[in-house]
Amino acid sequence: MTNPGWGGVSGDGTPPQPRCVRHPDRPTALSCTRCGRPACVECLRPAAVGQHCVDCIAADAKTTRSARTVAGAPLRTGLPTPIVTYVLIGLNVLIYAITVLQSGNVANNHLGSPLFTSWALWPPAVADGDLVRVLGSGFLHFGAVHLLVNMFALWVIGRDTEIILGRSRYVAVYLVSILGGSAAVMAFQVNAVTAGASGAVFGLMGAQAVILLRLKRSPGPVLAIIALNVIISVTIPGISLWGHLGGLVAGAAATAALMFAPGSLGTPAERQKARNLGWGGLAAVTVVSVGVIALRMAQLRAELGM
Template sequence: MAAESAVTTCFRHPQVESHVRCTRCDRYICPSCMREAAVGHQCVECVKEGARSVRQARTVFGAPVGTVPLVTYVLIGLNVIAYLVELARPEFEYRFAMLGATPAGHLPEGVAHGEWYRLLTGAFLHLTPGEGTFGITHILLNMVALWNVGRVVETQLGRIRYTALYLLSALGGSVLELLLDPMSYSVGASGAIFGLGAAYWVMGRRLGQDMRAVNRSMAGLLLWLVISAGLTSWQGHLGGLLAGGVVTLAFAYAPRDARRTLVQAGVCVALPALLLVLAWLKATSLTA
């Protein structure tokens, strides 16, 4: 009886005899519960507790280091799916494209007539083959730019900040287009991508990178902004550039303490509120 009482078992598997203790909690553990530690072995629960107590490395902008650019992949997928729907049903493009209002005498449509979703849905659509100046080149150029710039920006900002940046840049482009050219009809992710370009430039300055390469990228964007004045919606491009720059400035230069999240979230709430107020005032004037 004395020999039986001396038998020790794993605290997680009482039926398994064990003679090894966890170096952290001092409980007996069986081979399936052992995890190698710097000294001896630890149990599964202590390893998990230790992992929670270790502070995860983060970028200057607050994102976990090593973030996989999943949002960029999802955005590219959404644009491609929307494009395939456009090819199958051409009326889909007109129904969701960015349109402020129609001229007098036409069927009233657009943001000014309550179709507010167009402020964002137009940013996921592109010109189809045989339509406009670019055709299929439109989506190809935008997706290549999104692939190249988006992944870099997302790994620095993290998924939540990056998503906010992308959507607010798209919204900023649509609102400026509504303010300056409400009768125009446009589609494309260019406004959002211009916002990513602005973010890339701001982040480069914040990180102290060699700005020659960063400035060349920004110069290319500005050159395209000038060229686009005669080809596509330069208002949407400029609006996305400005909105993306404002958002990224908040992400990059917010205090690196408990106030950082509050400042960043505050800008991400205040900017769309301002944009929507401007859009509402413009819509009201168009339907007065």
């Protein structure tokens, strides 16, 4: 039986210097403090006690549970970058810029823009089959002020929410919030033309309130901001209250499904089951929103004789 990394006796009777198990051409006096095999400097990494070879580190990584947030998202080291939030802001700004170029008007970009005309949420048009309006309207804005207010709110609220939920869950909650806002408009604001990311922003506010509850912290400040925005939505003409409320309810419900799924701790199988339950709850919120939209489409088609 031979021991890898060790040679026999040399010609002069003295044992040769051990050689790295990964690089047999490199003599070394070092070894892994975990497995004891000889290893060169390139193959060793500092450890709490001594130094471990890259093979032991790789084997340990397979059995060590990675750190995760309370929502089950990977916990990123250092200062995490909310990439999705920045991408969403960029998309909203880009689409606004396109409507400005098409209309030639910064303040009234909704006039003369084919993109705005085809994406704005108008329930009779949705009933006629323009389904792109259901989500596309969430990326349109009436003028620069409307855009700046929503993007500032998204920048403030979205960053922390993305880090806690993780990128995939965050995108899902954002889109479901737009869908919920559109469903509420379809149900209660049939004759209005609405647009804006406000439904998604309200959904993220609801998500933050749920996250604070899950962390056993007071959601009071977030609820106060929500209440203030609801009052503004009621008192200022031209603001879609139902779009805001629909987004709020959908975002909060989807986040609650992701955050409060049972079995978030335990064996890998239990954790996977919890993740599946969370995604299943989010899918249920999506199905309800789509169901409301489909029902209103059928009713409007019958009422308008389409």
